[in-house]
Amino acid sequence: MSTTSTLARPGSLQGARLPQWAPWAVAVTAVAVAVAVGLAAGLHSRVQWGLMAAVLFVLGTYALSAKVEGRRQAKDRVATSLVWVAFLLAVVPLLSLVWETVVRGVKVLDGYFLTHSMGTVADAEPGGGIYHAILGTAQQVGLATLIAAPIGVLTAIYLVEYGRGPLAKAVTFFVDVMTGIPSIVAGLFILSLMLMFDLQPFGFAGSLALAILMMPVVVRSTEEMLKLVPNELREASLALGVPRWRTILKVVLPTAIGGITTGVMLAIARIAGESAPVLLLVFGNPFINANPFEGAQASLPLYIYQQYVNSAGSTAAYDRAWAAALTLIAFVMVLNLVARGIARWKTPR
Template structure:
């Protein structure tokens, strides 16, 4: 009987010397980046380029070109193409991050000048626009009430529409609903404001109010809720539905007791992101809420303010005091939207299935 000897799985035959491929060291990308930045700074100073953006573009081009050239000389054309694609991805990433970081840096630097407890707890009532002081308490109240009412309107409608499209929708009606949801997703916010203006204010004769602005925000929010909820419901395995129906459970009860609880994490995340999407809208609020320098706790009667509208109005005033207030309100709005996004990520992480369960 012949015996077959096998090499242990954890030992591998060494590659012949001629088959070993040369590779750039692991620190090569960082070194190339440092050299590219230094060369770009030197070129900018030598040729008198004043814009730091030009320096950055020169550094990016040098980084991509040098990475490709070195990889071609050392690793070969195939690896050089891979290095080229990786370099382009990093450059595009930095091109997207740098403006965002610059925006946050500028907003924090300018907005922190007047952002304090007094600014958050007072309104602009009885204060001239050219005078320092004042606050955004009335704008915070308006934003919370308008966004809250818009959520109460849009969330159930968007949720029920998504359930219809995924669980019941077939034929012409479902295709028509899907088409109009796609159309609503891309409409400018000013169109939603003009629709409510013509219908609610001009045709029905109601006055400016926070509720009118909330209705326009709800129009902008509904397609986002429908799309996010629809995608989350599609991720629920059909086996869960079939098992429930096989036990004789009615379809409506299967949806409420099986489908929705399974997708509740993703649905809640999409809802929070939709709230963050409408929190910074200015155009419909400018048309329908009109703005007020005093505190109005009733969103159904009289003009109100909001954070985006407050930023716009203070900037239009065109003096140093109003500019400071505009930057501070913009910083508060950014913090508010950032907190909503963090809440959405936290909900998604909390509801994500754990390994082993």
């Protein structure tokens, strides 16, 4: 593509085109004009500047393209510009959140912070750590995965390979309903069972609530992966006289294992940050409790909430809350990277 706009040559089907740098020039001009207008009007919010720049960018792109390339090509460029604006509107807040968390979280995030609990340290005092919260989160999420992953995978296998009739429709309906329930509802359900049996808060109760939230995600992701397995593979195996259950075990599941594993890992990442069920059922504990079946236990989301609530007049608790938030983000990011790696490793070739 030429670096300057070119006019259509006689006999050529290609009309005038904007240079490749034109959208960038329009974007820079839009930002400069938005900043100037914002300063002149006394607008100090960068969000307002960004919205004005986005509008000016779309309008400027259309005007310039319509003048040089024609209205039809201008509409195409406007659609592309809107896609870029929507992308930036989604990415900028995310990058801002990550940047803010990193800047505030690294103040106390060190080896001592990761390997010690709060113990006898008061919330207003410096020191302490999140080892007890990391241990609690790992145990609660691990137990929830042991419960939800097998049930979710087997349910998806039933729906795809065997599901016919009213039972399959009922299972599909309840899976759809469970996908949309708020996390607090799952916590209240387990809490009602605890009150019936007069049980005190303990870590496994939180795992049960997290498993309820995790199951529909595993079912849906596994179901989609199983549907992607070509029917020719199933038919070839059945034509050789292999039973259906063995075909599923030896042909279907190995083919879809990468996607299934990815779905399970993403479901784990989804429940790792849930705080409402943990607040109701686990209750929190400043000391290390390695037994999830007895006594209150800590977790990272609950730790963040408690430290932030108690941070009034205490910079130590405030810094610990941000450091724990950074740790939780890193944990979820590692899970997503592992899921992507497994998906790429297990993709059929």
